[in-house]
Amino acid sequence: MLNRFRKRSLTRQILYLILIMLMILLIAFTIQDRIAKQIIERKVTESVETISQQVIEKMNSFDADIKGISTFLFYSPTVQSYLNTEDEMTRILDHREVLSMFDNTNSMKTNIRGIQLYDTAGKQLARFGEGDNLADITLVKELTYSGLLELDTRPTEHFYAITTPVYGIDSNGIVTELKGIGRFYMDVTNLSPILASAAITPNAQVRLLDAENRTIAGAGSVEGGESFQVDDWSRDSDYIVQTFTLPRSNWKLVSVIPKDELLADLDTIKRFNITTYLVMFVLFQLFLVLFSNRILKPIRALLDFVKTYPKQGGSSRFQVALDNEVGVLGTNLNKMLDEISVLSDEVQAAQKRMYEVELTKKQMEVSAFRNQINPHFLYNTLESIRAVAFYHGVQDIADISESLSKMFRYAVKAGNVVTLQDEIAHVQEYARITDFRFRGRFRFQFDVEEQLLNVSALKMLLQPLVENAVFHGLERKVGPGMVWIDVYRMADQRIQVSIRDNGIGMDGVRLQELTGQLVRYDERDGMHEESGQGIGMLNIYRRIKLFYGDAADMTLTSRLNEGTTVTVTFPDQMNESFGGG
Incomplete structure (x- = not known):
């Protein structure tokens, strides 16, 4: 699939993209809209649930108040005495006092519109305010809420009743058998303010339904008494419907929220997304036009020129018509063709010169091979000089010839790695020759740890430094001189x-100059300049850095008219690959 896409033209590839x-943008807008709706609905559902729980808590608080009022009223000594007496005359005398208590209780809750008291046979014993004259009444064992009631005396208003059992209490405060039934007739108007806090949108409905789905009270565009079918509204996808059941009354708290009100702001975002999509579509169209005229057509012209140039050749050049990147590419192509033309002539001339140089080089190599000296000839010559010296009894010449022969053999011996014992022996031969040259003026003292003699070291490491000490330090000194050669193992092995x-x-200036050469060698990653004195020391430094890397180091200390110390530090292990010639 990817290969087929690559084979398409550039125009088709960009169009497909x-x-x-x-x-992708359309799918992203659709998914974004759906997710936003789900998030809003979920958040609103959670908010409504929280608010509804607060409403339920208020209803529970109201229920607790009613229980307290009923206990205060119906278990007062006056009402208890009124229920317990069987004498009609006594009841008539106590009736006014009972009604007075009903009146006081009525003032405790503004929505209490009536209070009634019945005996267990359903006979009404006392009544205050609104209420029905019921011939029979259902005995209840706990506080019970009725459904929606419509009283004949007030047909335009809606009520509900709260019925509670009234038990007898003897002189010892012990509850006895059921003595009667108390009933409060409540006005529904006190419920609407409680429900109003649960309406979160202007057209949302919050209803309190009884067991027969009649509206007791509500908030929003709700009429009391009308029937409300929760299941029908729940099936309507245009609304979010939530139902909560109140525990004691079995009433239902229903919240109905139109989705279009919740998603009104989301519609604005949707219109913005659609507008953005259309603008991007137009911009892409404009991009295609510009791409075709400003890029694709010039590139095709450039490709046609490249294809036809091998046939035309010569001085033909691309006609640059634009100042954009394609124009710059065409201009550079023309410059490249000009340079190729010039370079072609130069290459031909260079090839001719190269053949001549190569021929001269071969001739020089042949000459060099002819002039090479066989090292064995030098060894044999030095041995002959030593033999003649022995014959004539000149021991000094024999000793110097021997030392010089050993030094020469050591210097030309193949390999870069030797033992410290061989390197010390080479320095000792140099010391013998130096002692002869200067007639014992200079002395050499060696202090080498014996266990280090077999350690591998870089060839020609010590002798150049000792020679440097003699040449630069001792030869210019008046009187005898001394060179100390110390080799030992450090704490870090x-x-x-x-x-x-x-x-x-x-002096300090010269010391700083030589130290600076070592520093500049490191900073230039191995490049160094040769500056007369100090060349031998720099060559040693360069070699230890090449063979040992950063594990090796060289330090230089000196005091004017006191002497100089060169210290070289290197590991006791060397890569065997460096041991070749």
Whole structure:
């Protein structure tokens, strides 16, 4: 699939990509709208549930108040005495006092519109305010709420009744058998303010329904007494319907919220998304036009020129008509063709010169091979000089010839790695020659740890530094001189070689100059400049850095007219790959 897409033209590829982007954008808008709706509905549902729980708590608080009022009223001594007496005359005398208590209780709750008291046979014993004259009454065992009531005396108003059992209490305060039934007739108007807090949108409905789904009270565009079928509204997808059952009364608290009110702000976002989609579609169309005229057509012209140039060749060039990137590409192509033309001529001339140089180089190599000296010839010559010296009894010449032969054999011997014992022996031969040259003026003292003699080290490491000490430090000194060669193992198991002399030393300027050369060598990653004095020391530094890397180091200390010390530190392990010639 991807290969087939790659084989399409650039125009088709961009067109496909634009269509895919528009489809992805449309899908993203649709998913965003759906998710936003789900989030809003979920949040609103959670909010309504929280508010409804608060309404239920208020209803429970109201229920607790009613229970307290009923206990205060019906278990008062006056009402208890009124219920317990069987004498009609006594009841007539106590009736006014009972009504007075009913009147006082009525003032405790403004929505109490009537209070009635019945005996267990259903006979009405006392009545205050509104209420029906019921011939029979259902005996209840706990506080019970009725459904919606319509009284004949007030047909335009709605009521509900709260019925509670009244038990007798003897002189010892013990509850006895059921003595009667008390009933409160309540006005529904006190419920509407409680329900109003649950209406979260202007056209939302909050209803309190009885067991027969009649509206007791409500908030919003709700009429009391009308029937309300919760199941029918729940099936309507245009509304969010939630139902909560009040525990004691079995009334239902119903919240009905129109979805269009919740999603009104979301419609604004949807219109904005649609507008954005249309604007992007127009912009993509404009992009295609500009891409075709400003990029695609010039690129095709450039490709046609590239295809036809091998046939035309010569001085033909691309006609640049635009100042954009394609125009810059065409201009650079023309410059490249000009440069190729020039370089072609230069290459031909260079090839001719190269053949001539290569021929000259071969001739020089042949000449160099002819002039090479066989090292064995030098060894044999030195041995002949030594034999002649023995014959004539000149021991000094014999000894120097021997030392020089050993040094020469050591220097040309293949390999870069030797033992410290071989390197010390080489320095000792140099010391013998130096002692002869300067007639015992200079002395050399070696202090080498015996266990380090078999450790591998870099070839020609010590002798150049010792020679440097003699040449720069001791030769210019008046009187005898001394060179100390110390080799020992450090605490970190590295080997440290110290070449110290008591020569003329150097001042701070010269010391800083030589130290600076070492620093510049590190900073230039191995590049170094040759500056006369110090070349041998820099070569040693370069070699230890090449062979040992950062594990090796060289330090230089000196005092004018006191001497100089060169310290070289390197590990006792060396990569065997460096041991070749």
